[in-house]
Amino acid sequence: MHTMPHLPPGPTPRFWQPLAYAHSPYRFFRSVHARYGDTFTVRTNALTLTVVTAHPEGVGQIFTAPADTFHMTLPKSLLRILGRQGLSGMHGEAHRRTRKLISPCFHGESLRRLGGMIHATAAEALEGWRDGEVWQAQDAMRDIALDVILKTVFGVEQRERLHLFRAAVLDLAATFSNPAFILSALLSVEHDGWPPNRRLDAARQRLAALLQENIAERHATGTARADILSRLMEARFDDGSRFSDTALVDNLIANLMAGHETSAMTLTWSFAWLGRHPEVAQRLQDEIDSLGSDDDIAAIQALPYLDAVVKECLRLYPAVPDVLRMLAKPLQLRGYEIPAGLNVAACSAVLHMNPDLYPDPERFYPERFLEKTYSGNEFIPFGGGNRVCIGNHFGVFEVKIVLAVLLFRGRYTLQEPAPLRVARRGFLMGPTSARVRFQRK
Numbered sequence: 443m444h445t446m447p448h449l450p451p452g453p454t455p456r457f458w459q460p461l462a463y464a465h466s467p468y469r470f471f472r473s474v475h476a477r478y479g480d481t482f483t484v485r486t487n488a489l490t491l492t493v494v495t496a497h498p499e500g501v502g503q504i505f506t507a508p509a510d511t512f513h514m515t516l517p518k519s520l521l522r523i524l525g526r527q528g529l530s531g532m533h534g535e536a537h538r539r540t541r542k543l544i545s546p547c548f549h550g551e552s553l554r555r556l557g558g559m560i561h562a563t564a565a566e567a568l569e570g571w572r573d574g575e576v577w578q579a580q581d582a583m584r585d586i587a588l589d590v591i592l593k594t595v596f597g598v599e600q601r602e603r604l605h606l607f608r609a610a611v612l613d614l615a616a617t618f619s620n621p622a623f624i625l626s627a628l629l630s631v632e633h634d635g636w637p638p639n640r641r642l643d644a645a646r647q648r649l650a651a652l653l654q655e656n657i658a659e660r661h662a663t664g665t666a667r668a669d670i671l672s673r674l675m676e677a678r679f680d681d682g683s684r685f686s687d688t689a690l691v692d693n694l695i696a697n698l699m700a701g702h703e704t705s706a707m708t709l710t711w712s713f714a715w716l717g718r719h720p721e722v723a724q725r726l727q728d729e730i731d732s733l734g735s736d737d738d739i740a741a742i743q744a745l746p747y748l749d750a751v752v753k754e755c756l757r758l759y760p761a762v763p764d765v766l767r768m769l770a771k772p773l774q775l776r777g778y779e780i781p782a783g784l785n786v787a788a789c790s791a792v793l794h795m796n797p798d799l800y801p802d803p804e805r806f807y808p809e810r811f812l813e814k815t816y817s818g819n820e821f822i823p824f825g826g827g828n829r830v831c832i833g834n835h836f837g838v839f840e841v842k843i844v845l846a847v848l849l850f851r852g853r854y855t856l857q858e859p860a861p862l863r864v865a866r867r868g869f870l871m872g873p874t875s876a877r878v879r880f881q882r883k
Contacts, residue, residue: 448779450493452483459485460628467763468864468871471496471791480792481776486764488630489517492785493775494764496792498799500776502819504767504788505827510534512829513770519627522642523618523699525692529832530700539679541832544693547673548836555668556594557739560840563589564847565736571880576857579876580867583709583844584702588612590840591702596694597656597669610652611698614645618699619867646695653691670697701833704761707870708841711755714873715806717856722808726751727849736850742842750808752841756823758806761870763791765825790822855879 453459453474463470463486471494474482480497495501514533516524524530529540546552567586571577592598592607617623623638633639656671666672671694678684685693716723729747730736742748764787773780780786795803799820800810818826824834831837848854857877865874 448781449483449491449784450481450776450778451478453477455485455491460487461625464624464628465866466864466871468759468791471763471789472795475789475792481778486785486787487517487628490783490785492764492766492787493778493780494787494789494792495776496789496796497776498793498817498819501788501793501822501826503773503775504765504786505819505825507773507827509538509828511769511771511773512767515768517627517630518632519623519630519639522639523614523646524696525688527686527689528692528696530696537829540693541828543677543679543685544674545832547670547677548833552670552673553836553839554739556670556836557839557843559594559668560590560843561737561739561847563593564844565851568848568851571852571882573882574879576877576879579710579713579878580706580872582878583713584706586844587702587706587709587840590705590844591698593669595670595697595701596653597660597667597671603652607649607652610645610649611702614642614649615703617642617645649695650691653694654687657687657690670694697833700831701837703870705837705840705844707761707867707872708752708755708837709844710872710876711759712751712841712845713854713856713878714862714876715755715758716751717854717876717878718859718862719806722751722806730846730849733846733850736847739843742846743839745842745846746812747808748842748845749838750811752838752845753811753821753823754806754808757794757800757821758804759864759871760790760794760823762823762825762831763871764789765822767829788822788826793820793822851883853881853883855881 474484475496481493481495481500483491483493486492495504512533514531514537516531521531529537529544532540564586567582567589588608588611589604592604592611596607598604598607617638620638623642626636626638634643657675660672660675666676671690674685674690674693716726726747729745733741736742766785766787768785769780769782771782773786775786794800797803799816824831824837855878857879858875863874864871
C-alpha cells in the first residue's frame with residue numbers, strides 16, 4: 443500500500459496496473475474498491491496517478507466543479523483518432539462555444555427528424571436475415587449501428603458510398619482496437635514510425651478523405667438535408683463564423699468513435715441479458731407488441747419498460763467505466779485535497795454496483811428504474827457535468843428504435859444461455875458470445 447500526502451489510499455503503483463486496467467476495467471476497479479473503499483488512488487496509465495471515487499458525493503464534486511478546475515490535453519494516441527479540432531480535446535472557452543454549436547444537432551427536433559432514418563436502417567437490416575438463421579449479436583448490431591451513424595451523422599446515402607465508408611470505418615476500428623495499439627497507448631509509445639501508430643494514421647486518413655468528399659459535394663450543391671453533417675455545416679458561431687472542413691472531419695470522426703461502438707455494444711448487451719431472462723424478455727415483448735406497429739417513433743420513446751431495459755443494460759457494464767478529468771487546479775474530493783497535475787475519475791463501474799443504490803446489484807432487474815429515479819450522481823453511463831457525452835440522448839434514442847423494430851418483427855433465442863462472461867472488444871467490454879437464432883414473426 444502506498445501513502446502520499448493528501449491522497450486517498452490505494453495499491454502500490456506498479457507497471458502492471460495499467461495492464462490490469464486495460465484487460466478488465468470492471469474487475470480492476472471493483473477489486474481495488476473492495477480493499478480500499480469508495481475513494482482510492484491507482485495508476486491506469488504510464489504517466490500519472492488517478493484518484494478515483496465511486497461515492498455519489500465525490501461524483502457530484504467532480505461534475506459540479508467549475509470548468510476551469512480541469513484542462514484537456516489528449517495524449518497523442520487519442521489525437522491520432524479524434525483529431526486536433528474535435529470537441530473532445532478542447533477545454534475552456536473553446537470547448538464551451540463549440541459544444542454550444544454542436545449540441546442542438548443531437549437533441550430535440552434534430553433527433554425527431556432522424557428517427558425515420560434509424561427505423562428504416564433497422565428494418566432494412568432485418569429484411570436481410572433468413573428465417574432460422576443464427577447470428578452473432580455483436581456483428582449484427584455493429585452493422586446496424588454503423589449504418590445508422592453513416593446515414594444520420596455522415597450523410598452517406600448512395601449504396602456504393604456506404605460500402606466504401608463501411609470498409610474505411612471497420613479498418614480504422616480494427617487498427618485502434620488492435621491490442622498492439624492499445625498497449626502502446628497505455629505505455630505512451632507515441633513515435634509516428636511505430637507500426638501500430640503508422641497503420642492507424644493511414645486508416646484515419648482514408649476515412650477523412652471520404653468525409654472531405656462528402657463535405658465538398660455539399661459545398662458544391664448547397665443541398666440542405668436532415669443529417670447531422672448538414673446541420674453542422676449550416677451552424678454558425680456567435681460571430682458568424684462556421685466550422686472549418688478540418689473541424690467538421692474531426693468532430694464527425696469523434697462522434698463515430700464515441701457513438702457507433704457504444705450503441706452496438708448496448709444492443710449486444712440487450713440480447714445477452716434478454717436471452718438469459720425470459721421473464722424480462724416477455725414483458726418487453728408484450729409492451730412493444732401493444733403498439734400495433736413499430737413506426738411511431740414518439741410512442742417507442744415513451745415506452746417505460748423499454749426505457750428501463752436500456753438503462754439497466756447501461757448500468758451493469760457501462761461503456762465508459764471511469765469518467766476521467768485532468769486537474770488544472772487543486773480539488774477537494776471526499777475530504778482530500780487533490781493537487782493540480784493529477785487525474786480524478788468518477789467510477790461508474792463501481793458506483794453502479796453500490797447495493798445501497800441498486801439492491802442486489804449484479805442482478806439484471808430493469809424494474810429498479812421504474813421503482814426509483816436516480817440522480818446524475820448515481821447513474822452516470824454517459825458521464826456528467828459540462829463534459830457529459832454530447833450524443834447521450836441520440837444513443838438512447840437510437841437503441842430504443844432499433845430494439846423496437848427488431849423485437850416487433852422477430853423472435854430471438856439465445857443459443858448459449860450459460861453464465862455471462864465478459865471480455866474486451868476493442869476499447870469496450872462485451873459478452874464473450876451472444877449467438878442468437880432469429881425467427882421472423
